[in-house]
Amino acid sequence: MDDDDGVIGTRWSRRVRAAATLVAAGVLGVLEWYAFTRGWRLDREHPEVKLGAGPLVGSWELRLTALVIPVVVIAVLAVWWLPRISRRWGPWRAIGATAVVAMAFTVALAATDGWSAVIAPVIDKTEYWAGLAKARPAGNYLSTFLERQKFYSVHVRGHPPGFTLLLLSMRWIGLGSAWAAAAVSFLGVGLAVGAVGFTVWRIAGVDALRRALPFLALAPYAVWQGTSADAFFSGLAATGIALFVLAMTTQRRRVEVVAAAGGGVLIGASCFLTFGIPTLGPLVLALVWRTRKFRWMLPALLGIAAVFAGFALHHYWWLTGLDNTRTFYAAGTAKFRPAFYFFFANLAALAIAIGPAALAGITRLRRNPVAVIVAGALICVLLADASGLSKAETERIWLLYMPWISVAAATLATSIWRQRAWLGAQAAATIIVQVMLVSKW
Numbered sequence: 001m002d003d004d005d006g007v008i009g010t011r012w013s014r015r016v017r018a019a020a021t022l023v024a025a026g027v028l029g030v031l032e033w034y035a036f037t038r039g040w041r042l043d044r045e046h047p048e049v050k051l052g053a054g055p056l057v058g059s060w061e062l063r064l065t066a067l068v069i070p071v072v073v074i075a076v077l078a079v080w081w082l083p084r085i086s087r088r089w090g091p092w093r094a095i096g097a098t099a100v101v102a103m104a105f106t107v108a109l110a111a112t113d114g115w116s117a118v119i120a121p122v123i124d125k126t127e128y129w130a131g132l133a134k135a136r137p138a139g140n141y142l143s144t145f146l147e148r149q150k151f152y153s154v155h156v157r158g159h160p161p162g163f164t165l166l167l168l169s170m171r172w173i174g175l176g177s178a179w180a181a182a183a184v185s186f187l188g189v190g191l192a193v194g195a196v197g198f199t200v201w202r203i204a205g206v207d208a209l210r211r212a213l214p215f216l217a218l219a220p221y222a223v224w225q226g227t228s229a230d231a232f233f234s235g236l237a238a239t240g241i242a243l244f245v246l247a248m249t250t251q252r253r254r255v256e257v258v259a260a261a262g263g264g265v266l267i268g269a270s271c272f273l274t275f276g277i278p279t280l281g282p283l284v285l286a287l288v289w290r291t292r293k294f295r296w297m298l299p300a301l302l303g304i305a306a307v308f309a310g311f312a313l314h315h316y317w318w319l320t321g322l323d324n325t326r327t328f329y330a331a332g333t334a335k336f337r338p339a340f341y342f343f344f345a346n347l348a349a350l351a352i353a354i355g356p357a358a359l360a361g362i363t364r365l366r367r368n369p370v371a372v373i374v375a376g377a378l379i380c381v382l383l384a385d386a387s388g389l390s391k392a393e394t395e396r397i398w399l400l401y402m403p404w405i406s407v408a409a410a411t412l413a414t415s416i417w418r419q420r421a422w423l424g425a426q427a428a429a430t431i432i433v434q435v436m437l438v439s440k441w
Contacts, residue, residue: 017364024363028351035348038341048336049392055345056352057393058439063113068435071108075218075427078105082214083419091206094213095197099190102217106189109434110226119178121227121441126154128163128229129181138168142314149324155229157328160321162272163229182227189225191235193217195242196403200410202249203290204369212370212410214423220430221353221402224395228441233273234399237280240266245287247296260296264303271304272311275322276400279384283404286376329389337391346385346394353395354405355429357422361408368411377404396441 039054052059078101086094110118122129131153135141145161156164170180193216201209225231243263247256271277288294308318351359362378365371380401384390390397409426413419 021360021363024359028359031344031348032351035345039345042338042341046336048333050333050336051392053437055342055349055392056395056437056439058437060436061438063435063438065112067112067114068431071105071112071431071434074101074105074108075424075431078214078218079420079424079427082217083413083416083423086210086213087416091197091201091209094210095194095201098197098213098217099193102193102222103186103190105217106222106226106231107186109222109430112434113438118227119182122178122181124440128153128155128167129178131156131164132167132171132176135164135168138165138172139314141165141168142311142316145316146320146324149321150328154332158325159274160272160318161316162269163232165272185225185227185229185231188232188235189222192231192238192403195235195238196407198242199238199245199287200370200373200407202245203287203373208369208407208410211413211419212407214413214419215357215406215409215426216403218423218427218430219353219358219402219406220355220426220433221395221399221406222430223434223437224353224439224441225399226441228396228399230274230396230399233270233276234403236266236273237270237277237400238403240264240270241280241284241287244284244296244300245291247300248287248291248293256296257299260299261303264300264305265307266303267300268304268307271318272307272316274400275325275389276384276397279380279387280400282379282383283373283376283401286372286379290372326389334391339388339391342391343385345392346390346398347381349392349395350381350398350402350405352433353398354402355426357409357412357426358406360422361411362405364411365408370407370410374405374408377401381405395439 035055039051042049043051043054051057082098082101085097089097107118121127124130142161142165149157151157166184167176167181170176170184196216197209197213200212204212225234240263243259243266247260247263250256250259267277267280311318362374365374378401381398384398384401385394409422412422
């Protein structure tokens, strides 16, 4: 190919990318228009759907107070320094620093309505901590959970008993306050950043990590991570997957076995926090396809089986719990929520939560080393959406997938200034959502 052919090919490639971006933007615009207009009509005509800000749950109310200033300060410092840190520091130090910034940003967001607002979602009567008043000692609580499930609060009966068991254990060692329960969610934020960052590093390389890492700290989904138990579910499951990745990529047999078994235990434990964990299967399979490593699977499966066996010995059967939860879910608010609308509204909520940089990055994934991670996570989303068990509240429920999708923004970070610009867009989108939407979480 001569120089003219090369120039023509480059121009054609750019035009194809530009056209694909425009088509994607058009599809997204139609999706959001439908989600908001139809959601507004649903709220007006059928208040029993309990949206308020369809496709999001909450209400629209502009709140500009001095408490937003710490959020802006953290965001500005993060936009300037995180790209430099990710490029100049070693991977472990950069991941640690980014995790700390992510937790600080999430705490500041949660506190924009006052410090009492930080624990307001925790002490809500529908949540886990409020349900502790009816909980028996841990062993008895677990063995009687299935027969007493219908008597517990909405979130307790809608999930496996694992998170309440964690809160009971914390109370037993003197950490039974609402603030301690809130701290668990913020810990989940840090775990998710560390685990996803580690996975990108081992699967896609250190350069991909440096490009993707800052975007794990600033994204609109941080609005729903604050004091949401799902943030902890996301962090623990991501840590389990990261251990699987360590097992897939290490050359040391002992490390492989221990990491795989440990990851299996964490994934098994995560299955008893939320019934959504099995939908992460496509992401794990995508990572397996990337590494072509299989022998770690046996200790991983043994780790998962050990957790399931432990719960079974205490008379909690996971499939029975899932069946009970499906029954309660179908009889609750979900029966008022039309499946067709929410299939698309869920995706519209996801688009808002992952932010403009991740959305733009998805359109440029071709032949990028993070593509396998993002593609696996997107398949997880489609699987969860098709299940019909996520009608609304996906801005919270789908926190399991969002950090994995957010690394798509790495495709845009071709220079430190472009990285800062897109990171700034993420931070701005996050702050806009926080000051305009009053969310339960």
